[in-house]
Amino acid sequence: MSTSNLKQILADGAWRQNTGLVVLLGLCPLLAVTNTLVNGLALGLATMLTLMVSNLSVSVMRGLLKPEIRIPAFVLIIASVVTVIELLMHAYFYDLFRVLGIFIPLIVTNCAIIGRAEAFASRNSPLPSLMDGFATGLGFCITLVLLGALRELTGRGTLFSGADMLLGDWGRHLSLTVIPEHPGFLLAMLPPGAFLGLALLIAARNAWEARKLDTPTSPITTLIPGTHET
Amino acid sequence: MSNDSHPIIRSSLLLGLIALLGTALLAGVNELTHERIIEQEKLRILQQLNEIVPGTSFNNDLLEDTIEINDETYFRHPAPVKVYRARMDNQPVAVLMTIIAPDGYNGDIRLLTGISASGEVLGVRVVSHRETPGLGDPIEIEKSNWILGFNNRSLQNPETDGWAVKRDGGQFDQFTGATVSPRAVVKAVHNTLLYFEANKQSLFDTPALSESAKTAGENEH
Numbered sequence: 001m002s003t004s005n006l007k008q009i010l011a012d013g014a015w016r017q018n019t020g021l022v023v024l025l026g027l028c029p030l031l032a033v034t035n036t037l038v039n040g041l042a043l044g045l046a047t048m049l050t051l052m053v054s055n056l057s058v059s060v061m062r063g064l065l066k067p068e069i070r071i072p073a074f075v076l077i078i079a080s081v082v083t084v085i086e087l088l089m090h091a092y093f094y095d096l097f098r099v100l101g102i103f104i105p106l107i108v109t110n111c112a113i114i115g116r117a118e119a120f121a122s123r124n125s126p127l128p129s130l131m132d133g134f135a136t137g138l139g140f141c142i143t144l145v146l147l148g149a150l151r152e153l154t155g156r157g158t159l160f161s162g163a164d165m166l167l168g169d170w171g172r173h174l175s176l177t178v179i180p181e182h183p184g185f186l187l188a189m190l191p192p193g194a195f196l197g198l199a200l201l202i203a204a205r206n207a208w209e210a211r212k213l214d215t216p217t218s219p220i221t222t223l224i225p226g227t228h229e230t
Numbered sequence: 231m232s233n234d235s236h237p238i239i240r241s242s243l244l245l246g247l248i249a250l251l252g253t254a255l256l257a258g259v260n261e262l263t264h265e266r267i268i269e270q271e272k273l274r275i276l277q278q279l280n281e282i283v284p285g286t287s288f289n290n291d292l293l294e295d296t297i298e299i300n301d302e303t304y305f306r307h308p309a310p311v312k313v314y315r316a317r318m319d320n321q322p323v324a325v326l327m328t329i330i331a332p333d334g335y336n337g338d339i340r341l342l343t344g345i346s347a348s349g350e351v352l353g354v355r356v357v358s359h360r361e362t363p364g365l366g367d368p369i370e371i372e373k374s375n376w377i378l379g380f381n382n383r384s385l386q387n388p389e390t391d392g393w394a395v396k397r398d399g400g401q402f403d404q405f406t407g408a409t410v411s412p413r414a415v416v417k418a419v420h421n422t423l424l425y426f427e428a429n430k431q432s433l434f435d436t437p438a439l440s441e442s443a444k445t446a447g448e449n450e451h
Contacts, residue, residue, distance in 0.1 A: 061248075069241045073248050080252035084259045091263035094270040186364040 006131050013135025019112040020143030020198070021205045026110035029103045030144060031194035035155065038162045040148025041141070042096050043103055046085055048137025050107050051116060053081045055133030058121040065122065074117045082108045095165040112136060143201065150197045155189040157182025279314055279326050282344035282353035288316035288323045295438045304425040305418075307332045315434060322347040322434040325426065328357070331418035335410040336360040339369070343419055345426050347434075354380045354419055359411075366411035376403060376412065385423050393420040 019025050026047070034040040057077050058065075065073050086104045089097045097104070107113070116136050121129040152158055157179030163171035187193050272293055279292055295317070298310040305311055307330040314326040324346045331339040339359040344352035354377050356369050368374035379402060394400025395413050404412045426433065 064244055066237070066241050066244075069245050072245060076245075076248050076252050080255055083256055087256075087259050087263045087267070091266040091270065094267075094274065098274075184364060189363060 006128065009128055009131045010135040010138075013132055013137075014139040014142065017136075018139040018143060018205070019136055020140055020147075021202050023112065023115075025112040025115060026140065027198075029106055029110065030140075030147070031191060031198065033100060033103050034144055034148040034151055034194055034197070035189050036152045036161055037145060037148040037159055038166055039099060040144035042093075042166055043100055043107075044137070044141025044144040046089070046100075046104060047107055047110060047113075048134065048141050049085060050078065050081050050110075051113055051137040051140075052130055052133035054078045054113055055116055055121040055129040056126055057081070058117045059124060059126045059129035062122045070118070070122065071114075074114050074122075078113055078117070079108050093166065099162070099165065112140065146201055147194065147197050150200070151188045151193050153178060155185050155187075155193060157184075278342055278355065278357070279344075281355060282326060282342065283316050283324050288318050290315070290317045290320075292316055292326075294440050297433075297436045297439055299429075299433075301425060304421045305329055306421070307338070313433060315438075317434075324352055325433055327422055329418055329422050331414040333410070333414045333417070334359060334361055335366050335408070335414075336362065339411065339414055339418070341415065341418060343422050345423065347430075349384050349423065349427060349430075351380045351383045351419065351423070353378075354415070356415075361411045362408065365405065365408040368405050368408075369411050369415055376405070377415075379403070380419055383419075383423075385427055390420075393417075 017023055020027070020030050029043055029047075033043045054074075054077055058074060061073070061077075082105060085107075086097075089100075089104060116132060120132045124132070149159060152161065157177065159176040159178055160171075160174040163174040165171070167174070188197070276293060283292075292314050295315045297313050297315070299313060300308075300310045302308060309330055311330075312328045316323040316326070324344055326342060326344045329341050329343055331341060337360050339361065340357040342355045342357050344354070346352050355371060356377065359367070359369065361367050361369065368376050371377055388401045391399065392401040393416060395402050395404040395409055395416055397404055397409055398413065400416065402412060402416050
Protein backbone atom coordinates (compact mmCIF):
# COMPACT_ATOMS: atom_id res chain seq x y z
CA MET A 1 0.00 0.00 0.00
CA SER A 2 1.61 3.22 -1.09
CA THR A 3 1.55 6.33 1.03
CA SER A 4 -0.15 8.37 -1.65
CA ASN A 5 -3.02 5.94 -1.58
CA LEU A 6 -3.37 6.28 2.18
CA LYS A 7 -3.28 10.05 1.78
CA GLN A 8 -6.03 9.76 -0.77
CA ILE A 9 -8.14 7.76 1.71
CA LEU A 10 -7.51 10.33 4.41
CA ALA A 11 -8.54 13.23 2.19
CA ASP A 12 -11.65 11.38 0.99
CA GLY A 13 -12.86 10.47 4.46
CA ALA A 14 -12.05 13.67 6.23
CA TRP A 15 -12.95 16.21 3.59
CA ARG A 16 -14.25 15.12 0.19
CA GLN A 17 -16.77 12.64 1.56
CA ASN A 18 -17.14 14.14 5.02
CA THR A 19 -19.87 12.16 6.76
CA GLY A 20 -21.49 15.14 8.40
CA LEU A 21 -21.11 17.82 5.74
CA VAL A 22 -21.24 15.96 2.43
CA VAL A 23 -22.76 12.51 2.84
CA LEU A 24 -25.04 13.74 5.63
CA LEU A 25 -25.09 10.47 7.53
CA GLY A 26 -25.36 10.04 11.29
CA LEU A 27 -27.19 13.31 11.71
CA CYS A 28 -29.17 12.19 14.76
CA PRO A 29 -26.24 12.20 17.21
CA LEU A 30 -24.61 15.03 15.31
CA LEU A 31 -27.53 17.34 15.90
CA ALA A 32 -28.37 16.09 19.38
CA VAL A 33 -25.12 16.26 21.33
CA THR A 34 -23.35 19.23 19.78
CA ASN A 35 -24.53 21.82 22.27
CA THR A 36 -20.98 22.09 23.60
CA LEU A 37 -17.58 21.54 22.06
CA VAL A 38 -16.60 18.89 24.61
CA ASN A 39 -19.77 16.85 24.05
CA GLY A 40 -19.17 16.94 20.32
CA LEU A 41 -15.52 15.96 20.72
CA ALA A 42 -16.37 13.04 23.01
CA LEU A 43 -19.00 11.59 20.71
CA GLY A 44 -16.72 12.22 17.74
CA LEU A 45 -13.87 10.29 19.35
CA ALA A 46 -16.18 7.42 20.32
CA THR A 47 -17.51 7.24 16.77
CA MET A 48 -13.99 7.39 15.35
CA LEU A 49 -12.87 4.53 17.56
CA THR A 50 -15.92 2.50 16.57
CA LEU A 51 -15.24 3.11 12.88
CA MET A 52 -11.60 2.07 13.16
CA VAL A 53 -12.25 -1.13 15.11
CA SER A 54 -15.25 -2.17 13.05
CA ASN A 55 -13.49 -1.44 9.74
CA LEU A 56 -10.45 -3.40 10.88
CA SER A 57 -12.49 -6.39 12.07
CA VAL A 58 -14.61 -6.48 8.93
CA SER A 59 -11.53 -6.23 6.75
CA VAL A 60 -9.77 -9.07 8.57
CA MET A 61 -12.81 -11.29 8.20
CA ARG A 62 -13.75 -10.20 4.69
CA GLY A 63 -12.63 -13.48 3.12
CA LEU A 64 -15.01 -15.44 5.31
CA LEU A 65 -18.04 -13.22 4.96
CA LYS A 66 -20.30 -14.58 2.24
CA PRO A 67 -22.54 -11.95 0.68
CA GLU A 68 -25.70 -13.40 2.24
CA ILE A 69 -24.48 -13.15 5.83
CA ARG A 70 -22.49 -9.98 5.31
CA ILE A 71 -25.00 -7.52 6.76
CA PRO A 72 -25.89 -9.47 9.94
CA ALA A 73 -22.18 -10.04 10.53
CA PHE A 74 -21.48 -6.30 10.22
CA VAL A 75 -24.29 -5.57 12.65
CA LEU A 76 -22.91 -8.07 15.18
CA ILE A 77 -19.41 -6.68 14.93
CA ILE A 78 -20.48 -3.03 15.19
CA ALA A 79 -22.88 -3.70 18.07
CA SER A 80 -20.16 -5.54 20.02
CA VAL A 81 -17.63 -2.77 19.47
CA VAL A 82 -20.06 -0.05 20.52
CA THR A 83 -21.12 -1.94 23.64
CA VAL A 84 -17.49 -2.40 24.66
CA ILE A 85 -16.90 1.34 24.23
CA GLU A 86 -20.04 2.08 26.23
CA LEU A 87 -18.92 -0.17 29.11
CA LEU A 88 -15.45 1.38 29.14
CA MET A 89 -16.86 4.90 29.16
CA HIS A 90 -19.27 3.99 31.91
CA ALA A 91 -16.36 2.73 34.00
CA TYR A 92 -13.69 5.32 33.26
CA PHE A 93 -15.46 8.49 32.05
CA TYR A 94 -18.55 8.35 34.20
CA ASP A 95 -19.49 12.04 34.07
CA LEU A 96 -19.19 12.10 30.33
CA PHE A 97 -21.19 8.91 30.11
CA ARG A 98 -23.97 10.61 32.02
CA VAL A 99 -23.99 13.56 29.65
CA LEU A 100 -23.83 11.58 26.41
CA GLY A 101 -26.02 8.80 27.83
CA ILE A 102 -28.24 7.33 25.17
CA PHE A 103 -26.15 8.62 22.28
CA ILE A 104 -23.32 6.20 22.92
CA PRO A 105 -25.41 3.07 22.21
CA LEU A 106 -26.97 5.02 19.34
CA ILE A 107 -23.59 5.03 17.56
CA VAL A 108 -24.73 1.60 16.37
CA THR A 109 -27.41 3.26 14.30
CA ASN A 110 -24.99 5.67 12.63
CA CYS A 111 -25.32 4.58 9.02
CA ALA A 112 -21.85 5.85 8.29
CA ILE A 113 -20.34 2.92 10.18
CA ILE A 114 -22.13 0.11 8.38
CA GLY A 115 -21.73 2.16 5.22
CA ARG A 116 -17.92 2.16 5.50
CA ALA A 117 -17.92 -1.55 6.43
CA GLU A 118 -19.89 -2.32 3.29
CA ALA A 119 -18.39 0.14 0.85
CA PHE A 120 -14.77 -0.01 1.92
CA ALA A 121 -13.65 -2.46 4.59
CA SER A 122 -15.27 -5.54 3.03
CA ARG A 123 -13.29 -4.91 -0.17
CA ASN A 124 -9.93 -3.73 1.10
CA SER A 125 -7.05 -5.05 3.15
CA PRO A 126 -6.73 -4.20 6.88
CA LEU A 127 -4.33 -1.23 6.70
CA PRO A 128 -6.30 0.88 4.22
CA SER A 129 -9.51 -0.10 6.03
CA LEU A 130 -8.12 1.10 9.32
CA MET A 131 -7.05 4.30 7.59
CA ASP A 132 -10.50 4.71 6.08
CA GLY A 133 -12.12 4.27 9.50
CA PHE A 134 -9.75 6.83 10.96
CA ALA A 135 -10.33 9.31 8.14
CA THR A 136 -14.11 9.00 8.14
CA GLY A 137 -14.14 9.23 11.93
CA LEU A 138 -11.85 12.24 11.83
CA GLY A 139 -14.12 14.01 9.36
CA PHE A 140 -17.16 13.28 11.52
CA CYS A 141 -15.33 14.32 14.67
CA ILE A 142 -14.18 17.62 13.17
CA THR A 143 -17.74 18.39 12.09
CA LEU A 144 -19.03 17.65 15.60
CA VAL A 145 -16.35 19.79 17.20
CA LEU A 146 -16.94 22.74 14.84
CA LEU A 147 -20.69 22.60 15.32
CA GLY A 148 -20.27 22.20 19.08
CA ALA A 149 -17.89 25.17 19.25
CA LEU A 150 -20.21 27.31 17.14
CA ARG A 151 -23.25 26.54 19.30
CA GLU A 152 -21.43 26.80 22.62
CA LEU A 153 -19.89 30.14 21.66
CA THR A 154 -23.12 31.71 20.42
CA GLY A 155 -25.36 30.02 22.97
CA ARG A 156 -23.32 30.41 26.15
CA GLY A 157 -20.30 32.48 25.31
CA THR A 158 -17.90 29.79 26.50
CA LEU A 159 -15.60 27.22 24.94
CA PHE A 160 -14.35 23.88 26.33
CA SER A 161 -16.77 24.02 29.26
CA GLY A 162 -16.94 20.61 30.90
CA ALA A 163 -13.51 19.62 29.58
CA ASP A 164 -12.79 18.12 33.00
CA MET A 165 -15.30 15.35 32.19
CA LEU A 166 -13.07 14.20 29.37
CA LEU A 167 -9.59 15.08 30.62
CA GLY A 168 -9.81 14.93 34.39
CA ASP A 169 -9.17 17.80 36.75
CA TRP A 170 -6.70 19.74 34.67
CA GLY A 171 -9.38 20.08 31.98
CA ARG A 172 -11.05 22.61 34.27
CA HIS A 173 -8.38 25.14 33.37
CA LEU A 174 -9.20 24.75 29.69
CA SER A 175 -12.68 26.11 30.14
CA LEU A 176 -12.76 29.54 28.51
CA THR A 177 -15.29 32.29 28.99
CA VAL A 178 -14.97 34.04 25.66
CA ILE A 179 -17.87 36.43 26.12
CA PRO A 180 -18.25 37.37 29.81
CA GLU A 181 -21.76 38.02 31.12
CA HIS A 182 -23.23 36.28 28.10
CA PRO A 183 -27.00 36.35 28.58
CA GLY A 184 -27.42 33.00 26.85
CA PHE A 185 -28.79 32.62 23.34
CA LEU A 186 -31.38 29.88 23.66
CA LEU A 187 -31.86 29.30 19.94
CA ALA A 188 -28.29 28.09 19.54
CA MET A 189 -28.59 25.65 22.44
CA LEU A 190 -31.87 24.08 21.34
CA PRO A 191 -32.31 21.71 18.36
CA PRO A 192 -33.08 24.47 15.81
CA GLY A 193 -29.61 25.87 16.54
CA ALA A 194 -28.14 22.52 15.56
CA PHE A 195 -29.90 22.58 12.19
CA LEU A 196 -28.97 26.20 11.53
CA GLY A 197 -25.37 25.61 12.61
CA LEU A 198 -25.04 22.55 10.40
CA ALA A 199 -26.52 24.47 7.48
CA LEU A 200 -23.97 27.23 7.97
CA LEU A 201 -21.10 24.72 8.07
CA ILE A 202 -22.33 22.99 4.91
CA ALA A 203 -22.72 26.35 3.19
CA ALA A 204 -19.21 27.37 4.24
CA ARG A 205 -17.75 24.11 2.91
CA ASN A 206 -19.61 24.46 -0.37
CA ALA A 207 -18.49 28.06 -0.75
CA TRP A 208 -14.88 26.97 -0.16
CA GLU A 209 -15.15 24.23 -2.78
CA ALA A 210 -16.88 26.53 -5.25
CA ARG A 211 -14.14 29.10 -4.89
CA LYS A 212 -11.54 26.44 -5.66
CA LEU A 213 -13.47 25.46 -8.79
CA ASP A 214 -13.50 29.04 -10.01
CA THR A 215 -9.74 29.24 -9.83
CA PRO A 216 -8.42 27.86 -13.14
CA THR A 217 -5.05 26.96 -11.60
CA SER A 218 -6.65 24.71 -9.01
CA PRO A 219 -5.28 21.17 -9.21
CA ILE A 220 -8.67 19.68 -8.28
CA THR A 221 -11.13 20.41 -11.02
CA THR A 222 -13.24 17.31 -11.01
CA LEU A 223 -14.84 18.19 -7.71
CA ILE A 224 -18.39 19.36 -7.61
CA PRO A 225 -19.73 19.59 -4.10
CA GLY A 226 -22.75 17.48 -3.46
CA THR A 227 -22.13 14.88 -6.16
CA HIS A 228 -20.97 12.29 -3.65
CA GLU A 229 -24.31 11.84 -2.02
CA THR A 230 -25.73 8.40 -2.31
CA MET B 231 -15.67 -31.51 4.40
CA SER B 232 -19.08 -31.51 2.80
CA ASN B 233 -19.61 -27.96 3.95
CA ASP B 234 -19.40 -26.61 0.43
CA SER B 235 -22.54 -28.46 -0.49
CA HIS B 236 -24.33 -26.88 2.42
CA PRO B 237 -23.64 -23.17 2.08
CA ILE B 238 -26.49 -22.35 4.43
CA ILE B 239 -25.04 -24.50 7.23
CA ARG B 240 -21.60 -23.04 6.66
CA SER B 241 -22.92 -19.49 6.76
CA SER B 242 -25.00 -20.16 9.86
CA LEU B 243 -22.01 -21.66 11.65
CA LEU B 244 -19.88 -18.68 10.70
CA LEU B 245 -22.50 -16.22 11.90
CA GLY B 246 -22.83 -18.21 15.11
CA LEU B 247 -19.08 -18.07 15.57
CA ILE B 248 -19.04 -14.29 15.14
CA ALA B 249 -21.89 -13.98 17.64
CA LEU B 250 -19.99 -16.22 20.05
CA LEU B 251 -16.82 -14.13 19.70
CA GLY B 252 -18.78 -10.95 20.24
CA THR B 253 -20.47 -12.37 23.32
CA ALA B 254 -17.18 -13.58 24.76
CA LEU B 255 -15.64 -10.15 24.22
CA LEU B 256 -18.57 -8.41 25.90
CA ALA B 257 -18.58 -10.85 28.80
CA GLY B 258 -14.87 -10.22 29.31
CA VAL B 259 -15.15 -6.44 29.21
CA ASN B 260 -18.21 -6.56 31.44
CA GLU B 261 -16.29 -8.63 33.96
CA LEU B 262 -13.43 -6.11 33.86
CA THR B 263 -15.57 -3.01 34.24
CA HIS B 264 -18.43 -4.28 36.38
CA GLU B 265 -17.00 -3.43 39.78
CA ARG B 266 -15.70 -0.07 38.70
CA ILE B 267 -19.05 0.92 37.26
CA ILE B 268 -20.83 0.08 40.52
CA GLU B 269 -18.17 1.99 42.42
CA GLN B 270 -18.54 5.02 40.15
CA GLU B 271 -22.28 5.05 40.60
CA LYS B 272 -21.97 4.82 44.37
CA LEU B 273 -19.42 7.60 44.34
CA ARG B 274 -21.71 9.76 42.28
CA ILE B 275 -24.62 9.31 44.73
CA LEU B 276 -22.33 9.91 47.67
CA GLN B 277 -21.05 13.13 46.08
CA GLN B 278 -24.59 14.38 45.65
CA LEU B 279 -25.46 13.47 49.24
CA ASN B 280 -22.29 15.06 50.61
CA GLU B 281 -23.13 18.33 48.91
CA ILE B 282 -26.06 18.59 51.30
CA VAL B 283 -24.75 16.76 54.35
CA PRO B 284 -20.99 17.15 54.71
CA GLY B 285 -19.14 13.87 55.13
CA THR B 286 -17.69 15.00 58.48
CA SER B 287 -21.09 15.39 60.17
CA PHE B 288 -21.95 11.67 60.18
CA ASN B 289 -20.08 8.39 60.52
CA ASN B 290 -22.48 5.68 59.36
CA ASP B 291 -22.59 4.06 55.93
CA LEU B 292 -25.03 6.42 54.25
CA LEU B 293 -25.55 4.25 51.20
CA GLU B 294 -26.44 1.19 53.29
CA ASP B 295 -28.60 2.92 55.90
CA THR B 296 -31.58 3.49 53.61
CA ILE B 297 -35.29 2.82 53.65
CA GLU B 298 -38.04 3.30 51.10
CA ILE B 299 -41.28 4.96 51.96
CA ASN B 300 -44.48 5.42 50.05
CA ASP B 301 -47.05 8.01 50.97
CA GLU B 302 -48.96 9.54 48.09
CA THR B 303 -50.86 11.99 50.26
CA TYR B 304 -47.60 13.78 50.94
CA PHE B 305 -45.48 13.00 47.92
CA ARG B 306 -48.20 12.99 45.24
CA HIS B 307 -46.32 10.38 43.24
CA PRO B 308 -46.60 6.57 43.17
CA ALA B 309 -42.81 6.06 43.03
CA PRO B 310 -41.27 5.13 46.39
CA VAL B 311 -39.14 7.75 48.12
CA LYS B 312 -35.66 6.61 49.02
CA VAL B 313 -34.44 7.85 52.39
CA TYR B 314 -30.75 7.94 53.31
CA ARG B 315 -30.14 8.38 57.02
CA ALA B 316 -27.07 10.10 58.38
CA ARG B 317 -26.10 9.32 61.96
CA MET B 318 -23.21 10.27 64.21
CA ASP B 319 -22.44 7.50 66.74
CA ASN B 320 -25.97 6.19 66.16
CA GLN B 321 -27.53 9.57 66.97
CA PRO B 322 -29.78 10.84 64.13
CA VAL B 323 -28.18 13.72 62.22
CA ALA B 324 -30.22 14.09 59.06
CA VAL B 325 -32.29 12.39 56.40
CA LEU B 326 -31.81 12.75 52.68
CA MET B 327 -34.89 12.03 50.62
CA THR B 328 -35.23 11.53 46.87
CA ILE B 329 -38.57 13.14 46.14
CA ILE B 330 -40.41 13.89 42.94
CA ALA B 331 -42.36 17.06 42.27
CA PRO B 332 -45.00 15.76 39.83
CA ASP B 333 -46.28 19.18 38.73
CA GLY B 334 -43.34 20.71 36.90
CA TYR B 335 -44.05 22.54 33.65
CA ASN B 336 -42.90 19.53 31.69
CA GLY B 337 -43.44 16.55 34.00
CA ASP B 338 -41.53 15.23 36.98
CA ILE B 339 -38.80 17.19 38.71
CA ARG B 340 -36.59 14.86 40.75
CA LEU B 341 -35.17 16.41 43.88
CA LEU B 342 -32.84 15.43 46.66
CA THR B 343 -33.82 17.07 49.92
CA GLY B 344 -31.82 17.00 53.13
CA ILE B 345 -33.54 17.66 56.46
CA SER B 346 -31.69 17.81 59.75
CA ALA B 347 -32.94 15.91 62.79
CA SER B 348 -34.22 19.21 64.17
CA GLY B 349 -36.42 19.76 61.12
CA GLU B 350 -34.37 22.33 59.20
CA VAL B 351 -33.74 22.07 55.50
CA LEU B 352 -30.03 21.39 54.97
CA GLY B 353 -30.25 21.76 51.25
CA VAL B 354 -32.17 20.85 48.12
CA ARG B 355 -30.77 19.82 44.76
CA VAL B 356 -32.44 19.09 41.45
CA VAL B 357 -31.40 15.63 40.28
CA SER B 358 -33.21 15.70 36.95
CA HIS B 359 -35.93 17.70 35.21
CA ARG B 360 -37.26 18.62 31.80
CA GLU B 361 -38.20 22.24 32.43
CA THR B 362 -37.76 24.72 29.61
CA PRO B 363 -34.09 25.66 29.18
CA GLY B 364 -33.60 29.33 29.91
CA LEU B 365 -36.94 29.74 31.67
CA GLY B 366 -37.50 27.01 34.24
CA ASP B 367 -33.97 25.67 34.57
CA PRO B 368 -32.64 28.20 37.11
CA ILE B 369 -33.90 25.62 39.63
CA GLU B 370 -30.56 23.89 38.88
CA ILE B 371 -27.64 24.90 41.06
CA GLU B 372 -25.50 25.17 37.90
CA LYS B 373 -27.77 27.90 36.56
CA SER B 374 -28.63 29.98 39.60
CA ASN B 375 -28.52 30.15 43.39
CA TRP B 376 -32.27 30.01 43.72
CA ILE B 377 -32.29 26.50 45.17
CA LEU B 378 -30.01 27.63 48.02
CA GLY B 379 -32.92 29.75 49.26
CA PHE B 380 -34.27 26.64 50.96
CA ASN B 381 -31.26 26.31 53.24
CA ASN B 382 -32.12 26.63 56.95
CA ARG B 383 -35.83 26.86 56.22
CA SER B 384 -38.26 24.90 58.38
CA LEU B 385 -41.98 24.60 59.00
CA GLN B 386 -41.75 27.67 61.27
CA ASN B 387 -39.54 29.60 58.88
CA PRO B 388 -41.67 30.69 57.14
CA GLU B 389 -45.08 29.67 58.46
CA THR B 390 -47.37 27.67 56.16
CA ASP B 391 -48.59 30.73 54.21
CA GLY B 392 -45.05 31.68 53.33
CA TRP B 393 -44.33 28.32 51.66
CA ALA B 394 -45.26 29.52 48.19
CA VAL B 395 -43.76 31.61 45.41
CA LYS B 396 -44.15 35.37 45.73
CA ARG B 397 -46.84 35.56 43.09
CA ASP B 398 -48.95 33.26 45.27
CA GLY B 399 -48.28 35.39 48.34
CA GLY B 400 -45.34 33.36 49.62
CA GLN B 401 -41.71 34.08 50.35
CA PHE B 402 -39.92 32.30 47.49
CA ASP B 403 -38.88 34.02 44.27
CA GLN B 404 -40.27 32.92 40.95
CA PHE B 405 -38.38 33.39 37.70
CA THR B 406 -39.17 35.81 34.93
CA GLY B 407 -41.48 33.91 32.65
CA ALA B 408 -41.56 30.80 34.78
CA THR B 409 -43.67 30.36 37.88
CA VAL B 410 -44.66 26.73 37.46
CA SER B 411 -41.23 25.16 38.02
CA PRO B 412 -40.37 27.03 41.26
CA ARG B 413 -43.92 26.57 42.50
CA ALA B 414 -43.62 22.79 42.03
CA VAL B 415 -40.29 22.66 43.87
CA VAL B 416 -41.50 24.81 46.78
CA LYS B 417 -44.58 22.64 47.21
CA ALA B 418 -42.57 19.41 47.11
CA VAL B 419 -40.06 20.65 49.70
CA HIS B 420 -42.83 21.88 51.98
CA ASN B 421 -44.64 18.53 51.76
CA THR B 422 -41.42 16.73 52.58
CA LEU B 423 -41.03 18.85 55.71
CA LEU B 424 -44.61 18.08 56.70
CA TYR B 425 -44.00 14.38 56.20
CA PHE B 426 -40.80 14.56 58.21
CA GLU B 427 -42.58 16.33 61.06
CA ALA B 428 -45.32 13.69 61.15
CA ASN B 429 -43.07 10.65 60.79
CA LYS B 430 -39.78 11.74 62.30
CA GLN B 431 -39.51 8.83 64.72
CA SER B 432 -40.23 6.07 62.22
CA LEU B 433 -37.97 7.67 59.60
CA PHE B 434 -34.97 7.11 61.84
CA ASP B 435 -36.11 3.94 63.61
CA THR B 436 -37.25 1.74 60.73
CA PRO B 437 -34.54 -0.87 60.13
CA ALA B 438 -32.48 -0.26 57.01
CA LEU B 439 -33.43 -2.03 53.80
CA SER B 440 -30.25 -4.02 53.61
CA GLU B 441 -30.68 -5.19 57.22
CA SER B 442 -34.31 -6.18 56.81
CA ALA B 443 -33.36 -7.97 53.59
CA LYS B 444 -30.64 -9.77 55.54
CA THR B 445 -33.03 -10.79 58.30
CA ALA B 446 -35.61 -11.92 55.78
CA GLY B 447 -32.96 -13.99 54.05
CA GLU B 448 -31.94 -15.61 57.30
CA ASN B 449 -35.51 -16.44 58.21
CA GLU B 450 -35.93 -18.35 55.01
CA HIS B 451 -33.15 -20.78 55.88
